[in-house]
Amino acid sequence: MTKRLYYDSSEMHEFDSVVEDIAPASPEQSRTAVILRETAFYPTSGGQVHDTGWLTVNDGERLRVTEVAETEDGRIVHYLEVPAPVAGTAVHGSIDPERRRDHMQQHSGQHVLSAAFIDLYQMPTVSFHMAEDYCSIDMAVSAITSEQIAGAEKRANQIVFENRPVRIRYVSRAEAEKLGLRKMPPAERDELRLIEVADFDLSACGGTHVSSSGQIGSILLRKNEKVRQGTRVEFVCGGRAVRIARRDYSVLTEAAALFSTQLWDVPEQIRKSFDENKLLRKQKDDALDELAEFMALAALHDQPERNGRKIVVRVFSDRDIGFAKLFAQKVTRTATAAIALVASTTEPPGLVFAQTSGGAADSPADMGALLKQVLSPVGGRGGGSRDFAQGGVPPGIDVGQLLQRTADTIGT
Numbered sequence: 001m002t003k004r005l006y007y008d009s010s011e012m013h014e015f016d017s018v019v020e021d022i023a024p025a026s027p028e029q030s031r032t033a034v035i036l037r038e039t040a041f042y043p044t045s046g047g048q049v050h051d052t053g054w055l056t057v058n059d060g061e062r063l064r065v066t067e068v069a070e071t072e073d074g075r076i077v078h079y080l081e082v083p084a085p086v087a088g089t090a091v092h093g094s095i096d097p098e099r100r101r102d103h104m105q106q107h108s109g110q111h112v113l114s115a116a117f118i119d120l121y122q123m124p125t126v127s128f129h130m131a132e133d134y135c136s137i138d139m140a141v142s143a144i145t146s147e148q149i150a151g152a153e154k155r156a157n158q159i160v161f162e163n164r165p166v167r168i169r170y171v172s173r174a175e176a177e178k179l180g181l182r183k184m185p186p187a188e189r190d191e192l193r194l195i196e197v198a199d200f201d202l203s204a205c206g207g208t209h210v211s212s213s214g215q216i217g218s219i220l221l222r223k224n225e226k227v228r229q230g231t232r233v234e235f236v237c238g239g240r241a242v243r244i245a246r247r248d249y250s251v252l253t254e255a256a257a258l259f260s261t262q263l264w265d266v267p268e269q270i271r272k273s274f275d276e277n278k279l280l281r282k283q284k285d286d287a288l289d290e291l292a293e294f295m296a297l298a299a300l301h302d303q304p305e306r307n308g309r310k311i312v313v314r315v316f317s318d319r320d321i322g323f324a325k326l327f328a329q330k331v332t333r334t335a336t337a338a339i340a341l342v343a344s345t346t347e348p349p350g351l352v353f354a355q356t357s358g359g360a361a362d363s364p365a366d367m368g369a370l371l372k373q374v375l376s377p378v379g380g381r382g383g384g385s386r387d388f389a390q391g392g393v394p395p396g397i398d399v400g401q402l403l404q405r406t407a408d409t410i411g412t
């Protein structure tokens with residue numbers, strides 16, 4: 001097993017060691033891996049992600065450590081982007097202190113937050129996840145209220161502000177059972193490493209933690225959602241909380257500027273905007289309906305009746321197929337029996353054939369069939385029922401001519 005220097009101090013950022021072994025890195029990766037006699041690098045485990053940093057070898061060459069993992073038998077593997085130094089090489093390790101600080105704030109913050117949820121609402125944490133920009137805990141409860149979120153956040157921050165000591169203790173498993181830990185680890189280990197937030201939380205954990213709760217900075221709860229095993233609560237601590245609050249503020253400021261309003265008025269402005277939009281859409285639809293009606297009446301008025309019906313042919317170059325449809329409906333739903341052969345040439349161009357239901361005695365009978373008959377020689381597609389059919393025409397077709405030919409066919 002690799003000796004873990006971070007067990008006793010999270011503040012150790014520099015250390016000296018020796019390459020003990022070269023670990024087999026997976027063949028598809030172009031990286032190498034080494035195992036050291038001892039290390040301050042934290043490997044991904046227990047919900048906390050790994051450290052990054054450098055190994056400096058004797059001649060001053062610096063090797064980037066991009067990932068750190070642990071093996072089942074307790075060895076810590078440092079992944080490098082370059083050929084690994086041979087076993088026996090002396091190395092000086094340096095971990096990235098900012099990344100370590102961030103992980104300490106998140107992980108200690110998680111302990112305090114999980115304890116606050118137990119303390120106030122008896123909600124146990126079942127798992128912890130640390131991502132690049134946020135963290136989350138899953139709790140074995142089916143739902144959580146916004147009051148409970150706010151309550152746990154307040155209680156957790158109280159513990160932060162009280163700057164309580166956070167200590168590392170080692171006890172036997174038997175002792176640990178008597179101490180009443182928040183969560184007992186499943187591993188069959190004799191000695192347990194405990195993290196204690198004075199008079200608030202005691203749990204077994206191998207992670208890197210702050211030495212006093214004030215170093216967590218702050219704990220900010222964000223989204224919560226239902227997951228398979230209960231409820232997930234997202235949170236951020238310390239520097240992350242500041243960064244994310246800064247980002248949210250910038251976004252909100254931009255939104256407020258668009259509405260020329262204050263930040264807190266943005267939701268109200270969005271609501272107003274939605275309502276206005278809805279109203280405008282309705283007014284537009286009503287106006288188009290009226291326009292289609294007038295245009296249909298005018299077209300019918302101008303069209304002489306032949307064989308007890310009127311055939312209206314119309315090509316719209318400035319209105320879409322939706323309006324063409326509306327116009328065709330208006331033409332065919334008046335007292336006069338009529339056939340409407342309508343097209344729109346705006347994208348995507350299309351045709352609408354409609355006839356008054358029941359129609360005149362000598363109606364061509366089936367609009368769907370007529371449309372198919374007209375479209376198939378020009379490579380268009382469409383179809384419909386006896387009284388209404390709609391289809392698309394390929395580009396480059398003169399729809400005006402197409403409609404006129406159709407009108408001539410059924411008119412004779």
Ligand SMILES: [Zn+2]
Nearest residue numbers: 046205206207
């Ligand atoms: Zn932990």
